[in-house]
Amino acid sequence: MFNYDQYLRLNKFPLIWCSGCGDGIVLKSMLRAIHKLGINKDEMCMVSGIGCSSRLTGYVDFNTLHTTHGRALTFATGIKMANPKLHVVVVTGDGDATAIGGNHYIHAARRNIDITVILFNNFIYGMTGGQVSPTTPKGKRASTAPYGNFENAFNISGLAQAAGASYVARATVYNAVQLEKYIQRAIEKKGFSLVEVLSPCPTAYGRRNREGTPVDMILHQKENSIPVSKAESMTPEELEGKIITGVLVDTERPECRTEYQRLIDHLKEEK
């Protein structure tokens, strides 16, 4: 059995998360990934915004920063630029990262700054009680979409890819082994990396959309997941309502802080 306790602030338990919330599975996968990488706790800096998922930073024994709604990436950018030795991981929700924080999200990816984002996508604003989010699928209900969402949803992995991220992977909490692997790879990656995790919110989303028990929601993930390799040969109609999982981007691009260091070194030589 993996010893999670070594990374947890157990005196801050119980967690605020509802029973059946997917976020705990992400937390555990993340800790296993960090452990495999052998990262010293003092060198790990975890930054979050505001939301249920963002409360994670209070429970893990790293340098932790719980910022303002949507702004985690801006604080994280400051930390990484000021101290590139720190591993910087951002924990954020779909609303936090892509609604209020959307601008920072695309710019962090564009800069390709060496930050790992673990984005808990539950299709809803959990913390504030189930309002519609930029990732709520069309037709699904939220407290502020009582007749079903009439807007189009974001493909947030695609957004990071288009903006210039070095590594993008999508996973579900059903496949926690895969999730752990992706997080490990994302932290290892020099550059902006995103792991989008579909994490069910039975309380604010599932109940309202009659998706059954937390277990039903996770089984639904299992039944509807399609690996990227397979999805490539499928038509958009066939992919309707499916979850495309796997590594979507894994590439090498110049990283922001490294490039800045080159500038510093270059100016030093000139002197």
Add this chain to the structure above:
Amino acid sequence: MQEEKNIRVLTGNEACAEGALAAGMRFYAGYPITPSSEVAEVLAVELPKIGGVFIQMEDEIASIGAIIGGSLAGVKSMTATSGPGFSLMQENIGFAAMAEVPCVIVNVMRGGPSTGLPTLPAQGDVMQARWGTHGDHPIIALAPFSVAETFALTVRAFNLSEKYRTPVILLLDEIIGHVNEKVNMPDTTALEIIDRIPPAVAPDKYLPYEHTECGVPPMASFGQGYRFHVTGLAHDETGFPTNSGREIGRLIERLHRKIEQNRDDIVEVDAFMMDDAETALVSFGSTARSARHAVRLAREAGKKVGLLRLKTLWPFADKEIRAYAGQIKNWVVAEMNLGQMAHEVEWALAGAAPVKRLNKVDGDPISPAEILQALPE
């Protein structure tokens, strides 16, 4: 022996950048906006040369987020902006106040509201500097009246910010930001530079929000082995969120106490020809230049006029003003807004003498002649 002088001609914005570097600032994040952009432009050249960080962010919200992050990583950090950008920064200024993260926010004031007067001077952000973010929070704001003083007060802004673990706002106005003046550059090796106090205890004993007697808890940086938690939620001494009314009350009380009980250290007022004055002007920033000139002219005409010039706007210099309550028969407050500071002066005096307001908001500076006219007969 004659002292060797290092005279340079600088604008206020340039002096601000130079002062920040002299204070040990090594992290700048900002977003361009007139009339502040020269601060960023100087630092974009200088910071990489000395291993510091310069980064232009995607907006002002990102800029203040980044400097708070930079400061938590242990580097003295700053941003510069003007009205619209200062408005965008407000939420995270509150975060810095709540989480006690030292940082300096320069606001080169221009006319508002909204996009207002991008290239014209104003002093309309006095109250925003005090109350721009939500909730009861402490703040320090300084306002220089010359290029040389901009250098000095920028250094001071960093010193106060580090000493009291608080955001400090430096309010320039467009005139101070853009005017060229001779500055006798101080010997930077002789400047008093204050750094945050690091914890003196082992990590397992460290309380990042300890209710110390002086009100200021020691501050560790991320990556130093302390692994503390920082949040904008109300928190206890350990830094973790709390719902305990007692703990919340203690926190907010201490945040205010650390500034209030040290207000004598923070508040600076320049009394000019006040000793025998019967009429006093109160002013700050570029308007205080006109006011000083007006005092000289009035004195030439045999009138007993003096000037109380506020170098610290917040906390307000109420005590320093009240000290003249028995002596001064008439007060005149000159400012390029509709009376934001005059209110405070009236409060401080509590009716001891009449307070006349001289206000202007049309983008034109207040002239010495206008001030002379405003003086009582």
